[in-house]
Amino acid sequence: xxxxxxxxxxxxxxxxxxxxxxxxxxxxxxxxxxxxxxxxxxxxxxxxxxxxxxxxxxxxxxxxxxxxxxxxxxxxxxxxxxxxxxxxxxxxxxxxxxxxxxxxxxxxxxxxxxxxxxxxxxxxxxxxxxxxxxxxxxxxxxxxxxxxxxxxxxxxxxxxxxxxxxxxxxxxxxxxxxxxxxxxxxxxxxxxxxxxxxxxxxxxxxxxxxxxxxxxxxxxxxxxxxxxxxxxxxxxxxxxxxxxxxxxxxxxxxxxxxxxxxxxxxxxxxxxxxxxxxxxxxxxxxxxxxxxxxxxxxxxxxxxxxxxxxxxxxxxxxxxxxxxxxxxxxxxxxxxxxxxxxxxxxxxxxxxxxxxxxxxxxxxxxxxxxxxxxxxxxxxxxxxxxxxxxxxxxxxxxxxxxxxxxxxxxxxxxxxxxxxxxxxxxxxxxxxxxxxxxxxxxxxxxxxxxxxxxxxxxxxxxxxxxxxxxxxxxxxxxxxxxxxxxxxxxxxxxx
Amino acid sequence: xxxxxxxxxxxxxxxxxxxxxxxxxxxxxxxxxxxxxxxxxxxxxxxxxxxxxxxxxxxxxxxxxxxxxxxxxxxxxxxxxxxxxxxxxxxxxxxxxxxxxxxxxxxxxxxxxxxxxxxxxxxxxxxxxxxxxxxxxxxxxxxxxxxxxxxxxxxxxxxxxxxxxxxxxxxxxxxxxxxxxxxxxxxxxxxxxxxxxxxxxxxxxxxxxxxxxxxxxxxxxxxxxxxxxxxxxxxxxxxxxxxxxxxxxxxxxxxxxxxxxxxxxxxxxxxxxxxxxxxxxxxxxxxxxxxxxxxxxxxxxxxxxxxxxxxxxxxxxxxxxxxxxxxxxxxxxxxxxxxxxxxxxxxxxx
Numbered sequence: 001x002x003x004x005x006x007x008x009x010x011x012x013x014x015x016x017x018x019x020x021x022x023x024x025x026x027x028x029x030x031x032x033x034x035x036x037x038x039x040x041x042x043x044x045x046x047x048x049x050x051x052x053x054x055x056x057x058x059x060x061x062x063x064x065x066x067x068x069x070x071x072x073x074x075x076x077x078x079x080x081x082x083x084x085x086x087x088x089x090x091x092x093x094x095x096x097x098x099x100x101x102x103x104x105x106x107x108x109x110x111x112x113x114x115x116x117x118x119x120x121x122x123x124x125x126x127x128x129x130x131x132x133x134x135x136x137x138x139x140x141x142x143x144x145x146x147x148x149x150x151x152x153x154x155x156x157x158x159x160x161x162x163x164x165x166x167x168x169x170x171x172x173x174x175x176x177x178x179x180x181x182x183x184x185x186x187x188x189x190x191x192x193x194x195x196x197x198x199x200x201x202x203x204x205x206x207x208x209x210x211x212x213x214x215x216x217x218x219x220x221x222x223x224x225x226x227x228x229x230x231x232x233x234x235x236x237x238x239x240x241x242x243x244x245x246x247x248x249x250x251x252x253x254x255x256x257x258x259x260x261x262x263x264x265x266x267x268x269x270x271x272x273x274x275x276x277x278x279x280x281x282x283x284x285x286x287x288x289x290x291x292x293x294x295x296x297x298x299x300x301x302x303x304x305x306x307x308x309x310x311x312x313x314x315x316x317x318x319x320x321x322x323x324x325x326x327x328x329x330x331x332x333x334x335x336x337x338x339x340x341x342x343x344x345x346x347x348x349x350x351x352x353x354x355x356x357x358x359x360x361x362x363x364x365x366x367x368x369x370x371x372x373x374x375x376x377x378x379x380x381x382x383x384x385x386x387x388x389x390x391x392x393x394x395x396x397x398x399x400x401x402x403x404x405x406x407x408x409x410x411x412x413x414x415x416x417x418x419x420x421x422x423x424x425x426x427x428x429x430x431x432x433x434x435x436x437x438x439x440x441x442x443x444x445x446x447x448x449x450x451x452x453x454x455x456x457x458x459x460x461x462x463x464x465x466x467x468x469x470x471x472x473x474x475x476x477x478x479x480x481x482x483x484x485x486x487x488x489x490x491x492x493x494x495x
Numbered sequence: 496x497x498x499x500x501x502x503x504x505x506x507x508x509x510x511x512x513x514x515x516x517x518x519x520x521x522x523x524x525x526x527x528x529x530x531x532x533x534x535x536x537x538x539x540x541x542x543x544x545x546x547x548x549x550x551x552x553x554x555x556x557x558x559x560x561x562x563x564x565x566x567x568x569x570x571x572x573x574x575x576x577x578x579x580x581x582x583x584x585x586x587x588x589x590x591x592x593x594x595x596x597x598x599x600x601x602x603x604x605x606x607x608x609x610x611x612x613x614x615x616x617x618x619x620x621x622x623x624x625x626x627x628x629x630x631x632x633x634x635x636x637x638x639x640x641x642x643x644x645x646x647x648x649x650x651x652x653x654x655x656x657x658x659x660x661x662x663x664x665x666x667x668x669x670x671x672x673x674x675x676x677x678x679x680x681x682x683x684x685x686x687x688x689x690x691x692x693x694x695x696x697x698x699x700x701x702x703x704x705x706x707x708x709x710x711x712x713x714x715x716x717x718x719x720x721x722x723x724x725x726x727x728x729x730x731x732x733x734x735x736x737x738x739x740x741x742x743x744x745x746x747x748x749x750x751x752x753x754x755x756x757x758x759x760x761x762x763x764x765x766x767x768x769x770x771x772x773x774x775x776x777x778x779x780x781x782x783x784x785x786x787x788x789x790x791x792x793x794x795x796x797x798x799x800x801x802x803x804x805x806x807x808x809x810x811x812x813x814x815x816x817x818x819x820x821x822x823x824x825x826x827x828x829x830x831x832x833x834x835x836x837x838x839x840x841x842x843x844x845x
Binding site (some may be wrong): 002003004005006007009114118230265269270271272273274277278309310313317326423444445 | 539540541542544545546549555556557558559560561562563565566569667757765772797800801805808
């Protein structure tokens, strides 16, 4: 045995008590779904974890009705300070149950426990704390005094950061005074259902948050329900486009956070050791299941060979395996369908003439696995340089001048994120100004903070989540003619 | 009629440096202060936030069971058991050597440390006390229970003395039987940009490490990273020390805070890895000062194994400069074999 064969250090699952089956969370209670239930499995072992209810049209209607009732009878009548109290309570409960949530997330999603423990769950708590603070300060959201909530928000979230995406959606919605019906992804409903238990624990008024599980069709029913006022979706560009089409003309407010093909630009004067780490973090964090992943590496041509050599050395130390082992760096691919897509696009990459390389690593037999992969000799016209792989696959391209780097980085239908690596401040700022991406990371990658707005250009979607902008997405400016506003003003004056 | 004279172009002739082999090979034939400066200033920068993030990520590795047993024994075998006090006496040194030879009085299977590290005037006492366990040459520490004697030299810890004094300090320790010399660089010269002076001094001290038979005592070059302050400086000083012929680069004297930190050690390991990538040659790294617990020391092992590779986990390529660390490792070792924690009175003072 060598030292680097670290003995297994599995996180105990004893802390997690799961029910054999979960219903839908509507009106503050778990209720049976009327669609046919499905199993959620662990992608690392393909072992079923629990049976999950599926919501049909009537269930979705019930959920929206519960949300509407809660909006009209309780949530919209609470003061901001009181809404904030509930959000603070939720944040604290998330912290208290952090280990349990981390284990559940890694089990259901396949991501390494060190990521769910050190990134996902702490950020979930941070998001609730942050927006709890906003709840009584919405006058400062940028929409003038007395902005109004929108009403019922329909939220559909993806499987890559299940609980974190839930927090990104629910925290600002509640802080602004909306009620919510949320649909978690089909393959990762578990932590949303544990979160429903937390809401019961927090005594959140019934119906303020409703969670309906199911396949894509459930999400479709939800966003197309006539009585929702706001639709927020994170997921693929194809689905986002369909939602944009179906909500057009309905008066529903819409935010979309969609795909990306981010350029990670490494200049020859970059802090090289850290750039290598940043490249690895940019694409292999969360198995590359990140919409803002740095999947297109643009390296200045004079350092290309050195970067590739060093990158290969670094990749050979990545530990792929059991997501629940505390030493695992890269976990399982979330589903067979996603694995097939990654395999297919990688094959296309080889067929188109790019050079494929992966470090030697033994992959488990059961479950869905894909070794970290890099492609060199990639051209801008290759599909692996154009399409989102959403997996641990990096395409490496070169550039010669800053102008060419900017042109290549922007030459994509997407525009979610980008990274710049250079020790020269003026160059970094100049390039950042020209990149058409919603987030530009400088000498770092995949850093998130609730105070920082996140969102895309072009086919990466519209609207922003996080920060004041994320709050404003759930508010509308006061309409001076509206009865509600006049009542509010009178109420304020009488205080 | 007026005649115009060409303005005189005054060129200071470049200051030629001592012809250290590595520097000649890497920088080229015209080895001058200027060419050295250009090389050091051309190194890529260090992003402090990124470096520290990587170090803390390495620190989260969870080393359990068999790996932990192995790690603890490895740590003991990499320790330079150190006493560097003004109050050191022959008796104190003998006691230190006894501890080095039998770290755990109750468990003879405990490995020995790599070296004892003392002031130059205590070398002969340490050699005498080690007796037949004193390692021969410089490369046999850890083999068949052999223990090296390391001497701090060159006006340790400040380094504020003339080159002649530094060289004499070194030569005396080597003659007295030191297998290794831990020298300090002139931080004042480094910080004022006189890289050539620092370089020439290292070359001279290396030369003073030569034994009568032509072999060398190993040279560890102490950068005193706590006084260099920035990671960019540490990176430059590491390169400088390697180019001038250092066998090891060492973080600190232990007399300046901060002493060794994980990010600084990681940075030095990265330089060593880069040197190996370019030349195939392996340079040692020694963090010293401030590493007191097994838990911390294991983080360093992880950083070594995942940065330069496991082959660096030998006394020839990695050391811990420490004194109180040994007893904490022994306590952890006892805990692993007996299943319960004992206490400070179950390990010996040195």
